Amino acid sequence: MVGFDVLSFLGGIHPPYHKENTQAKPIEKLEPPGVVVIPLQQHIGASCDPVVKVGDVIKKGQKIGESRGFVGAPIHSSVSGIVKSITMSPHPTLGQGMAIIVENDGLDQLDDSIRGNDLDSLPPKEIVDIIRESGIVGMGGAAFPTHVKLSPPSDKEIDTIILNGAECEPYLTTDHRLMVEHADHIIYGLRTIMKVLGVKNAYIGIEDNKPDAIEAIKKVARRYKNIHVKVLKTKYPQGAEKQLIEAIIGRQVPSAGLPMDVGVVVNNVATAAAISNAIKDGMPLIERVITVTGKGVSEPKNLLVPIGTPFSYIIDKCGGTRGTLKKVISGGPMMGLAQYTLDVPVVKGTSGILLLTSEEVQTSKEQNCIRCAKCVEVCPINLMPLMLSAYSKNQDYESCERLNVLDCIECGSCSYICPARKPLMQNIRIAKREAISRRKKQTKRH
Amino acid sequence: MNQLIVSSSPHINSEETVEKIMRDVVIALIPAGIAGVYFFGGRAISIIAVSVIFAVITEWAMQKLYKRAITIDDWSAVVTGILVAYNMPPTVPLWIPALGSVIAIGLIKQVFGGLGHNFMNPALGARAILLACWPVHMTTWVAPGADALSTATPLELLKDGVTAELPTLWDAFIGNKGGCIGETSCLALIIGAVYLLYKGIINWRIPFTYLGTVALFTWIFGGDGLFTGAGIYNLFVGGLMLGAFYMATDYATSPVTPKGQIIMGIGCGIITSIIRIYGGYPGGVTYAILMMNVATPLIDKYTIPSIYGEVDEDV
Structure with a gap:
């Protein structure tokens, strides 16, 4: 039932959330690995072509792959160093994919192209260009190129922006920590999106199991009278686009339609934070926050990791595995993808690494449907x-x-x-x- | 590392299992069984024991025969066995509940594919067959108490217009009346039903629309003139409480759509009332539920809900 004070939707489930392992742990910056594996395909749309050659000396933040189509996003190196090879590698969502392997020289030299901007003096068109050039994609998991979302067809009138801070997936606490620690970045990113689309009204939806995040975001949002924080009922899948839109503004996205059909653009809070980095500091999307959790890891953590960092390296930095590891999932337990190897790297859409032990993985046998409905x-x-x-x-x-x-x-x-x-x-x-x-x-x- | 399991999401499951659901139904049925034994004595225990044992044995034997996985530990055969017993008069010879369980599990459940595949409620299907084959055994009633005096059920009395001998509403409610073992105490059945509703194993749609329809229909048409029938009294006599909460709600044989479940409840209510008021046999619950059981696939087909954000295709 949709309550009167806390917003929600019909249907859905209440899985155990298991967020207590990491929700109070501040984001730690992970020391970059010796080698990063940066896949050419990290988004929905056309794959990238490499713009560097094996042996090239490159810098952190330098563009190393360019996407051909409009629906696509370039990729950048997350470390400075040498391009070691361009080869097929394990990929967390594709199984296998071409990737640029960069050996980290440890010098952490930034590319010259990285330069901060002033939001107020930038015209919308230029903002969209910066977002595209920064390789920003939806960081909630689907990895749809953000500049495409911000370029709706002219016949679609957008009047509302919604930032998704629901984080309804069990175990994950990346958006939660981002909201607590970087509320200012998120609001800055939101204001950027509002400027691009010329929209007056924006909402940030957060589930009521994150009171500290609600408090932190409210504190910053208070300064802007058009930005409203909406408290949502903790229920899965509250963060699904259609459910989020209906809960917050009561509009139903038509079957086979998109949010823009009801005048809405939805972005994840992490995407908004990435937009802020791209505009304010000129920093492309080369790192992201992930939650490493589950009974299978010794020290669950929230980590800021360079894109391309292998899962195995991250797990080592979290004290290694524990118990009988049965499943390694990229993302959360409801929609995440089970991995066959720990050699896969973190990509732009990786929200977490979930390590489940035989204790947590049920392998009960399928029975007859009893039509319980x-x-x-x-x-x-x-x-x-x-x-x-x-x-x-x-x-x-x-x-x-x-x-x-x-x-x-x-x-x-x-x-x-x-x-x-x-x-x-x-x-x-x-x-x-x-x-x-x-x-x-x-x-x-x- | 090569022991990692790769499978499609989601990677977690709720705690709910078929076994737990069936066990909860058994728990919910216990108060009614205690009431049956309290009112009709040790005879009731033997009948319940025989039908449960035969239900489980039949399930095992049929699964062996069909080379299916043996699932007697899922409690579903126990539920059917209990319901077979609850639908028996306390006077039946013990071979009747035994045969009833064999028919319910063997003929109605396993022949059609086992759990979830039966097209009618096994216990009620068995009861209908027994009623047709051995009508005297199946309709010889005794009054509660040690002396086991033969009696008529409240529904028979209502039908014959012998209102003077009817048990009071209170007696009908607590179970001090002639009838089947499990249907006698509405109080006990309601206690179990509250448990099932609380556990989310059944929802309000079928039982409440069923009961409401019977109360309304028998009030309007059940008396000498319109609106003079004993609508409320009708709720607490016969197999209605047992049927509405424990048998019309049977997953396999009731609709899965919300709208379909309401149609099921109202349909059962109308048919029960018609049989009670106009039929030759005083009890209508068994046949009402069986008729709606066979209509269930059709009801499901025409009550599929419109999906989220559905657009009218003509526009």
Whole structure:
């Protein structure tokens, strides 16, 4: 039920949050590793081409890869040093991908191009260019290039900006710590976005399990009368774009639509902080805050790490693993990706490293669906997960499409709640992929 | 390091399991069983024991036969066994509950694919078959108490218009009346129902719309003139409480959509009332639920909720 004082949405779940391990721990700056692995593909859109050669001496913040398309973002070196190789490497979201391997010379020399700006004197067009050149992408996980979000088609009138500080994923506390420690950066980034889109009204949504973050953000936001802090009910997936928009301003994004269809642009608080770094200091996106947590790591921490730092290095710096490690997840437990190796690097969209032991990983067997309808109750999109999953198993993707499988936001609430331990989300994902390829085939034929 | 598990998200599950749900249903059914034994004596215990044992054995044997995984530890056969017993008059010979459990688990549950695949409530399906085959055994009632005097159920009395002999509303509520073992005490059934509602195992939609519809319908049409029927009294007699909270809500045989669940409740209520008022047999709960059971796939099909942000395609 949507409460009167605390905002929320219908459906959703209340998983154990396990944020207590790291929520009170200040962000520590991680000493850069000897070698960084910077993948050419770290965003949704066209992959980058390298603009450096093996053997080149490069500086920290120097552009080393450029994206061809409009939907794309360049990449930069997170250390100064020598380009050792450009090769296939393990990748946290793609499995494998081309990456530029840079040997750190330890000198920490900044690139000459890095220069701060004054927000008030910059025209919106230039701000968007700086954001693109800084390689900023959505840092909540999807890694959609931010400059594209900030360039809506002219027929879409944007009147509201929402910053997502919900951080509804269990275990993760990166946005939480950023809000507590860098509220000023976040608000600066938000003001930048408001200026670009010429928008008067902005909201920051934060779940009510982060009172210190709410307090810190409110303290800075108070100075600007158009920036409002909204307290949200702690419920998963409160931070999903559609659910967030509805909770805060009561608008429903239409099926198959985007936030801009209801006049809204949503950005993550971490993205806003990155925008602030890019404008104020001219610093491209070469480092990010991650949470390293779970029973499988000795010292859970919130860390500021250079992009391209291998998971194995980070885990070592957190005292190494503990117990019988069963799963390593890039991101949170609800939407994160399980890794097959610890050699994968942190990329722009990595919000955390979650190490789960055999204690936390359930491997119970799948049982018959008892039709308890819990999945129907929790689906925030009002889908019928049990039916979609069953049709998908029968390879009846047409029925899946009829039941709007493509509207699924993949929050995983259905799989989480299922008492029969059915991999509902997995079956639905398969159906989504099939439905998309069916559509592509159909459009080709016509 | 090569023992890392790679699987699709989400990577965590709720604590809820099929076993826990079924065990909670068993817990919720305990007060009604105690009441049945209190009012009808040790005979009730034997009937419950026989039907539970036969339900579990049948489940095991059928799963062996079909080469399925043995799942007798998931408590679902126990639930069915208890419900078979609760739907028996306390006087039945013990082979009837035994046969009832064999029919419920073997014929209605396992033949159709096991847990979650039965198309009607196993216990009620078995009861319907037994009622048709051995009507005398299945409808010989005794009054509560040690002397086991034969009696008529309140519904039979209502039907025959013998209102003078009807138990008081209070007696009907606490269970001091003739009837099946498990349906006798509404108080005990409600205590269990509160537990199930609190645990989130059932929701309000089916039971409350069911009860509300029966109260309303029997009040309007159940008397000599319109609006003179014993609407409230009807709630506390017959198998209604047991049916509304424990059998109409059976997951496998009731709709999964919110709207469908309300249709299920109202449908059960209307059919129960029609049978009670106009039917030849005084009790309508069994057949009402069975009829709505078979309509469930159809109800689900036509009540799929509109999705979040659905756009009207004609516009």
